[in-house]
Amino acid sequence: MKLTLVPTPIGNLEDITLRAISELKQADLILAEDTRTSGVLLKHFGIAAPLRSHHKFNEHRQIESIVDLLKAGQRIVLISDAGTPAISDPGFLLVRACVENDIEVECLPGATAFVPALVNSGLPCERFCFEGFLPQKKGRQTKINRLADEQRTMIFYESPYRLVKTLEQLAQIFGEERKASVSREISKIHEETVRGSLAELKIHFTERQPKGEIVLVVGGKDV
Secondary structure: OEEEEOOEOOOOHHHOOHHHHHHHHHOOEEEEOOHHHHHHHHHHOOOOOOEEEOOOOOHHHHHHHHHHHHHOOOOEEEEOOOEOOOOOOOOHHHHHHHHHOOOEEEEOOOOOOHHHHHHHHOOOOOOEEEEEEOOOOOOHHHHHHHHOOOOOEEEEEEOOOOHHHHHHHHHHHHOOOOEEEEEEOOOOOOOEEEEEEHHHHHHHHHHOOOOOOEEEEEOOOOO
16 A cells, blocks of 8 residues: 655656656556656556546545555556656645555655756755745745745746746846856756856846746855
């Protein structure tokens, strides 16, 4: 009676671990954020376990039935489209329900986008805070204001369509000279990391429309 969370590649399919492949092949049921996306991965590695969609729009109503399957002895694996489940992806609610029902939970080590982005940034790595996606509208400015005095390195996920706006807002509150880096398309063919001040990064990505998955790393406030 165990739920296993399996990280999946964020780019190169070869980033998956042998243990992850083994767990997926032994699963009675795989919960996937998008069955179409995950289907490509599973087909590539010859994995034929049944798939069920489990995403932010249906996870609340599925929890009870999944817990019942686990209690009945089903081997269930949870994956997201890319990276580690529950990190800015569905997973937390199911994990919490399993803990509350004394069901074992195991998360395999593996791919997650913010770790390589943090290391590649050249900013301090010994202390950092992961902020995920900033609110798109309500609470966005309040959140940024609260982080203005944060001394640890900060990590954000961002859409390429909102990146320039985010850099501009952060520059207004944190100061234009605050050091930062933008990593995109990690572990993919067009992987790129651009480093500089918030002002420099804003100019760079205003002139060059960013594409792909974005991780923004911002230095903490100097003391």
